[in-house]
Amino acid sequence: MRSSMFFRRSPDADADSGGAGVSRRDVLAALLAGAAVTATWTTSSAIAAIEAAGGPAAKRPGLSADEMALLSAAAQVIVPATDTPGAQEAGVPHFVGALVAGWMNDDEAALFRKGLADLDASARARYQRGYAACTPEQGAELLQALRAASPYGGRTFSLTDRILDPKAPFYLRLRDLVVLGYFTSEAGSNQELRYLPVPGKFESNVDIKTWPYQVVI
Template sequence: MIDRRTALAGITAMFGTALYAPIARAAGAVKTATMPIISEGPPSVAVFTPVQRALMTTLSERVLPTTDTPGAIAAGVPAFIEKMLADWAMPEDRVPILAGLDAIEARSMQDYKVPSARTTAVQQDALLTLAMNDGLPSGSVFFEAFRQLVLTGYYTSEIGMTQEREYLPVPGEYNGAFPYSQVNKVYSA
């Protein structure tokens, strides 16, 4: 079975040069002399306030919701994001994520008069769309980094590799005329 570190190395090709710095460091795409060995356990420090953590968890599920396969929360994406920001991010790498969450929270209180973690799915989608379209201060910077963290966390998780995608160490013979309509899942390698 492929492990998360091997999958992280494959993620670098997905985002190319626009790869969010903590993901690049974790994947080994960027080497620094002071890079410590990071444990597999919980984050070394708390990155988020309780309000930010609740919002980050809610928004990660909006980026990759539960459908016929488990969503971001079931795949452990919120814990992955906090681990990446705690142990792989430089302090300046955290700024767009934390500022973006705070901007979304402020906009939720302004527009909906409730904390963003308690807004409806439609309202949460509207807040994320606002960030994506740079309708919030540094919204697009936040959204791109956050989206990369969610996708990386999901597709390097066991759920992402085995339930969303299908893992076959050797997927079989090459058949150049295989009908696309018969492809069930995309394969993880």
């Protein structure tokens, strides 16, 4: 079981349908429902899942190789490998990359890319190397500093609402998308959570100490 230190959208935001008559919240809800949880994420499977859930096809270039390397390093810091797979092993970077290409609107994608670039610049200023070349400890220190410098005025415990909030800072957007991608992957849902595909009988005396702490997203 892991324990990670890294662990509202405006009223008109749900009207963003990407021209397909389906809101981005609906797409996210469909992904959260688990319809696409069949295997470790790949770029093609993540894009297919977004399309199947009602999202538009990829409409802009995906992240570059350098951006993907940076995203992969950051994702692994947020969800490291322990006794269960980490973000990289679960294919989370491919999932987030697909969201940037085919789910975010243009402004969000631009801000996300800028956030990655700023994170890389902070690594070069502090450690004279790009973020992807930093040690996990250095990467964690940089994310902790980014977290401290990312105040958030939203008041919600909903992961979905935070992801859909256009005012959420880059740190929260990065962290929440990594968490979403991890716990909708086969590795995250089957090995980290207690996955019950079919509800069983009611049991009043269950030792929940043996369950992973986070059982829902």
